[in-house]
Amino acid sequence: MKFIAGLAALSASLALSLAQAQTLAITIDDGPDTRSTPHMSAPQRNQAMLDALARHKVQAALFVTSGHGANTPDGMQLLRAWSQAGHAIGNHTVSHPDLHKVDLASYQQEVLECDRLIRTLPGYQKWLRFTYLREGNTPEKIEGMRSFLREHGYRNAQVSIDTSDWRLNEALEQVLKTDPAADVSAIRSAYLAHVRQRMLAYRELSHTLQGRDIAQVLLLHHNLINAMWLDDILVQAKEMGWKIIPPAAAFADPVYQLEPVRKAAGQSLLLSLGRTLGLGLTPGGERLVDDGDFEIAQLQARGVLPPPAPAAAKK
Numbered sequence: 001m002k003f004i005a006g007l008a009a010l011s012a013s014l015a016l017s018l019a020q021a022q023t024l025a026i027t028i029d030d031g032p033d034t035r036s037t038p039h040m041s042a043p044q045r046n047q048a049m050l051d052a053l054a055r056h057k058v059q060a061a062l063f064v065t066s067g068h069g070a071n072t073p074d075g076m077q078l079l080r081a082w083s084q085a086g087h088a089i090g091n092h093t094v095s096h097p098d099l100h101k102v103d104l105a106s107y108q109q110e111v112l113e114c115d116r117l118i119r120t121l122p123g124y125q126k127w128l129r130f131t132y133l134r135e136g137n138t139p140e141k142i143e144g145m146r147s148f149l150r151e152h153g154y155r156n157a158q159v160s161i162d163t164s165d166w167r168l169n170e171a172l173e174q175v176l177k178t179d180p181a182a183d184v185s186a187i188r189s190a191y192l193a194h195v196r197q198r199m200l201a202y203r204e205l206s207h208t209l210q211g212r213d214i215a216q217v218l219l220l221h222h223n224l225i226n227a228m229w230l231d232d233i234l235v236q237a238k239e240m241g242w243k244i245i246p247p248a249a250a251f252a253d254p255v256y257q258l259e260p261v262r263k264a265a266g267q268s269l270l271l272s273l274g275r276t277l278g279l280g281l282t283p284g285g286e287r288l289v290d291d292g293d294f295e296i297a298q299l300q301a302r303g304v305l306p307p308p309a310p311a312a313a314k315k
Contacts, residue, residue: 021243022203023215025250026053026060026234027157029092029129031222032078034069038176038224042069045227046078050085052231056238061247062222063092063129063157066114083121088247090127090157091115099130100137104144111148125248127157133219133267146259157247158256158269159219161202163195164292169225171296171305176224186304188229190295192236199240201288205270206255209277215250216242 028049034042053060062082069075071094083089093110111128118124128149135156136142149156168191175182199216206214220226226233237244250256260269260276271288287294299305 021241022213023245023250024161024199024237024242025215025217025245025247026058026220027063027090027129027159027217027247028060028220028222028226029063030065030068030096031062032064032069032075032082033222034072034075034078037173038180040224040227042074043078045222045224046081048227049222049230050081052234053087054085055231056234056244058234058244059086059088059246061088061090061125061127061157063090063127064114064118065092065094065096065131066117067095068222071117079118080121083123087123088125088127089118089121089123090125090129091118091154092129093131096131098132099134099141099145100132104136104141107141107145108148111154112152115152126152126154127247127251128154129157129159133159133162142261155251156256156259157251158217160206160214160216160255160269161198161218162268162271162288163198163219164290164295165191165195165220165225166223167292168194168295169221169223171299172225172228175304186299186302187225188232190299191225191229192232194292194295195233196236196240197287199237199242201285202268202270205274205285208279209270209273210255214255215245215253217247217250217256 032042032046036042037045040048062079064070064079070079079089091111091114093107094113095110097107097110099107115126130145136145146156148154168187172184172187175184175187195218199218202216203213206212206216220230220233234244255269258269258273260272267289296305300307
């Protein structure tokens, strides 16, 4: 009887595990970006991302860097499209300054100026995504921003899965500027593999640090690579068995109430928690902080990208 009861308990535990799939929220920074890129215009890029999210019935969050175009009539039209589609709208400053390089008052002013632009939009949330994920390199800046957020009722919109999509986007634009008809399928494959690796590695890290699957928050950017392949990212996540949820639902996970002392600049909440506890990178974890070097090296080896410039000769 005990054996049968044990089997029943194991089956119930397995059923619960399968029912509670790993969850994932999609967040997109630096938008709307109105600059010119090869292959697609700014409105085309914007609409392609919105179309991908709509096909999968995903509510995302757009973190607005207003100086990238939202402070112009054309850019505001692109931003309103996100708002009207039901996505959350958050704050990512005006000019994307580095808090480690500017004074505290200047950074706070950028947040307030962006807030004035976005606060009347449907979907507006008092969420701040720190630029470069850097929350200050001195105790005065760190505590100053935490006090500022509390004073203004803002949430720190932290990230658990950081990606280097921006680095692969630079490679994609480089190839298409050289040859608009270039075959970029290898870059697509590298990008999908990169995001998959990050998702799996950060999920493993959440188990190491929290002993469970946390609600993961994925960081992407408003750029060409996601205009072209966000749909593929969403398909891949679903094929991995991950359930995509709204950002507000993910931020309800208590892990996002934690405020680790960040010992390294610009990183995932999970890496910050690990470093606060004195943990080094797990085996293979160096890929979480390499800014896409692994994938870039693979593309260079295949001849998709030019080889790296030779190191300067030693004197």
